[in-house]
Amino acid sequence: xxxxxxxxxxxxxxxxxxxxxxxLLVSISVLISVEYIRVQAKDSFNRTVSxxxxxxxxxxxxxxxxxxxxxxxxxxxxxxxxxSLQVLEQDENVAWAIPISLGDSHKGFRVVGTNGNYFTxxxxxxxxxxxxxxxxxxxxxxxxxLGAEVAKRLNYQLGDEIxxxxxxxxxxFQQHDKTPFTIVGILEPTGTPVDKTVHVSLEAIEAIHLAxxxxxxxxxxxxxxxxxPKQITSVLLGLNSKFTTFGLQRxxxxxxxxxxxxxxxxxxxxxxxELMANVENMLRIIGFLVLIASLFGLATMLLAxxxxxxxxxxxxxxxxxxxxTVMSLILIEALAISVxxxxxxTALVSVLAVTMEGWxxxxxGLFLSRSVIGSELFVLAGLIIIATLIAAVIPAIxxxxxxxxxxxxxx
Amino acid sequence: xxxxxxxxxxxxxAVEMRNxxxxxxxxxQSSVFVFSDWQLNIAEQVFLYGNSGSGKSTILNxxxxxxxxxxxxxxxxxxDIVTLSHxxxxxxRANNIGVVFQQFNLxxxxxxxxxxxxxxxxxxxxxxTGAITTSEVKSESVQELLEQLKLDKSxxxxxxxxxxxxxxxxxxxxxxxxxxxxxxxxxxxTSALDASARDxxxxxxxxxxxxxxxxxxxxxxxxxxxxxxxxHLAMNSLLSQDASGATQRDNNYAG
Numbered sequence: 001x002x003x004x005x006x007x008x009x010x011x012x013x014x015x016x017x018x019x020x021x022x023x024l025l026v027s028i029s030v031l032i033s034v035e036y037i038r039v040q041a042k043d044s045f046n047r048t049v050s051x052x053x054x055x056x057x058x059x060x061x062x063x064x065x066x067x068x069x070x071x072x073x074x075x076x077x078x079x080x081x082x083x084s085l086q087v088l089e090q091d092e093n094v095a096w097a098i099p100i101s102l103g104d105s106h107k108g109f110r111v112v113g114t115n116g117n118y119f120t121x122x123x124x125x126x127x128x129x130x131x132x133x134x135x136x137x138x139x140x141x142x143x144x145x146l147g148a149e150v151a152k153r154l155n156y157q158l159g160d161e162i163x164x165x166x167x168x169x170x171x172x173f174q175q176h177d178k179t180p181f182t183i184v185g186i187l188e189p190t191g192t193p194v195d196k197t198v199h200v201s202l203e204a205i206e207a208i209h210l211a212x213x214x215x216x217x218x219x220x221x222x223x224x225x226x227x228x229p230k231q232i233t234s235v236l237l238g239l240n241s242k243f244t245t246f247g248l249q250r251x252x253x254x255x256x257x258x259x260x261x262x263x264x265x266x267x268x269x270x271x272x273x274e275l276m277a278n279v280e281n282m283l284r285i286i287g288f289l290v291l292i293a294s295l296f297g298l299a300t301m302l303l304a305x306x307x308x309x310x311x312x313x314x315x316x317x318x319x320x321x322x323x324x325t326v327m328s329l330i331l332i333e334a335l336a337i338s339v340x341x342x343x344x345x346t347a348l349v350s351v352l353a354v355t356m357e358g359w360x361x362x363x364x365g366l367f368l369s370r371s372v373i374g375s376e377l378f379v380l381a382g383l384i385i386i387a388t389l390i391a392a393v394i395p396a397i398x399x400x401x402x403x404x405x406x407x408x409x410x411x
Numbered sequence: 412x413x414x415x416x417x418x419x420x421x422x423x424x425a426v427e428m429r430n431x432x433x434x435x436x437x438x439x440q441s442s443v444f445v446f447s448d449w450q451l452n453i454a455e456q457v458f459l460y461g462n463s464g465s466g467k468s469t470i471l472n473x474x475x476x477x478x479x480x481x482x483x484x485x486x487x488x489x490x491d492i493v494t495l496s497h498x499x500x501x502x503x504r505a506n507n508i509g510v511v512f513q514q515f516n517l518x519x520x521x522x523x524x525x526x527x528x529x530x531x532x533x534x535x536x537x538x539x540t541g542a543i544t545t546s547e548v549k550s551e552s553v554q555e556l557l558e559q560l561k562l563d564k565s566x567x568x569x570x571x572x573x574x575x576x577x578x579x580x581x582x583x584x585x586x587x588x589x590x591x592x593x594x595x596x597x598x599x600x601t602s603a604l605d606a607s608a609r610d611x612x613x614x615x616x617x618x619x620x621x622x623x624x625x626x627x628x629x630x631x632x633x634x635x636x637x638x639x640x641x642x643h644l645a646m647n648s649l650l651s652q653d654a655s656g657a658t659q660r661d662n663n664y665a666g
Binding site: 001002004005008009011012312316318319320322323325406 | 508
């Protein structure tokens with residue numbers, strides 16, 4: 001019955017209630033989005049690479065090396081020699097090595113030059129290996145394997161031919177259009193940057209950078225050495241034993257044949273996440289401040305209407321409602337607005353998440369894998385409800401006191 | 412509930428006020444009301460008249476238990492409401508007292524049916540008092556009242572704020588009686604009505620209360636209404652001399 005009264009009372013003050021509701025809707029949506037994206041980012045971040053013990057590249061920053069070799073963000077300052085890969089492959093501690101050669105693109109998607117090890121040893125998420133949705137790995141020179149996102153977005157099928165451009169921009173003036181690539185494989189979606197990658201062989205990377213004349217002589221077998229890889233960007237290493245990680249890292253850093261740097265992906269990821277954690281905390285704080293502002297608005301709205309509700313409170317008292325009942329009526333009204341705003345925000349953010357999923361993964365590498373409704377949302381909902389009750393206490397106490405002192409009066 | 416039992420054991424009066432003194436301000440002795448002892452029989456109707464500030468509202472607030480007297484006892488159907496706890500007093504009011512006020516009777520944004528339900532909601536011991544429960548808004552007593560008050564059934568589902576003044580007055584009576592109160596407190600309900608509407612209203616109110624055997628304390632400044640009642644009292648005669656020797660006419664608080 002009280003809920004019915006509270007609901008009708010809210011309907012009676014539609015305009016102020018709707019405005020208060022909207023302000024709460026916006027602030028709760030901001031909070032939910034921040035929390036959702038934070039969790040998703042962490043998730044998507046942590047599942048990007050698994051089982052890689054060392055990343056080797058040209059000396060630059062630890063984070064830079066991680067960003068370009070794993071996240072396909074930014075670019076290397078320098079390359080490393082192909083011989084260094086061969087030296088690493090021969091090391092007794094190394095189980096496998098995946099070469100990565102970056103610098104080209106196809107319609108905004110990064111092209112990675114690598115070898116067959118990539119498809120057998122690269123792991124993501126919970127140590128899951130890559131698998132093919134269609135086709136298989138590349139054998140020939142001008143063959144390519146696409147990530148799931150690339151194929152889906154550009155609507156490519158097996159057997160289609162694509163042109164690879166130099167540079168990583170979406171439009172490139174220097175297209176390697178003499179050398180189209182045939183799609184021989186499409187990977188299953190992984191929710192990692194692999195989905196947005198075009199994979200070719202290391203030799204193919206060399207081939208597309210040759211002058212037309214050189215390419216012809218390389219292809220007809222007169223100068224096959226032209227296709228041999230000379231430089232790569234980085235190497236992902238898997239070791240036989242984790243215990244040798246630090247020893248090998250030191251050896252690589254001190255290697256005299258090339259200028260190399262080895263980083264532990266776990267350490268680099270943790271450091272990168274620390275940087276992001278600051279931003280994330282800022283966003284959360286801002287989110288909560290906006291919520292507090294809206295709740296003050298709610299309290300103000302309830303308090304401001306208290307004068308016009310004098311008569312109503314008197315009626316309730318005369319009917320035998322205790323002051324505590326009048327107080328709970330105000331609390332119910334506040335809760336009703338806030339719970340409605342909470343439900344609407346969840347719906348709103350869910351819809352936004354679905355519609356913006358593609359855009360987020362394309363532009364920010366953020367893969368949304370879970371629904372908005374999760375344990376974080378319940379924690380947040382609990383906090384919002386508690387905060388609402390606290391904010392509503394002032395108008396509720398006001399109502400309580402008015403109820404205590406309300407008197408019958410003809411005027 | 413003890414108030415109910417007591418009410419059955421000792422029911423010679425609907426209202427009995429003894430040695431009641433009320434003071435709005437503890438410090439300010441000029442606002443003291445000292446009431447003479449008086450009684451109202453079960454199902455008796457009394458008309459209290461007096462000017463603004465004569466203590467009419469004060470006595471209604473005291474009888475309904477909204478205000479607490481400084482001393483003395485106010486017995487309604489044998490229950491001294493002064494000695495009840497706040498909670499018990501609120502419940503006693505819900506169970507036994509109805510009010511018809513010019514303004515403070517109906518919640519504007521609820522429908523008539525919801526208003527009646529709300530009153531029933533606060534009432535305990537529904538079987539014993541015969542009040543309608545929340546699910547029985549359309550019960551016989553309400554149907555009867557609708558007929559008696561010449562109200563159309565459709566009025567039940569309209570918001571109070573959409574009703575005309577005349578409908579509102581009748582709905583106010585309906586609401587008050589739907590709860591089967593033993594005592595009805597009425598305050599200036601007719602001041603917004605013209606003479607013929609006023610007489611029609613008075614007839615309806617008094618006939619309904621007679622058929623329900625409800626005691627009425629009717630308060631007004633309009634002595635013309637006197638004719639409707641067998642018993643009338645001037646507020647002046649209810650107030651005895653206070654400590655400072657003058658009959659109180661507090662202008663700030665009483666209606």
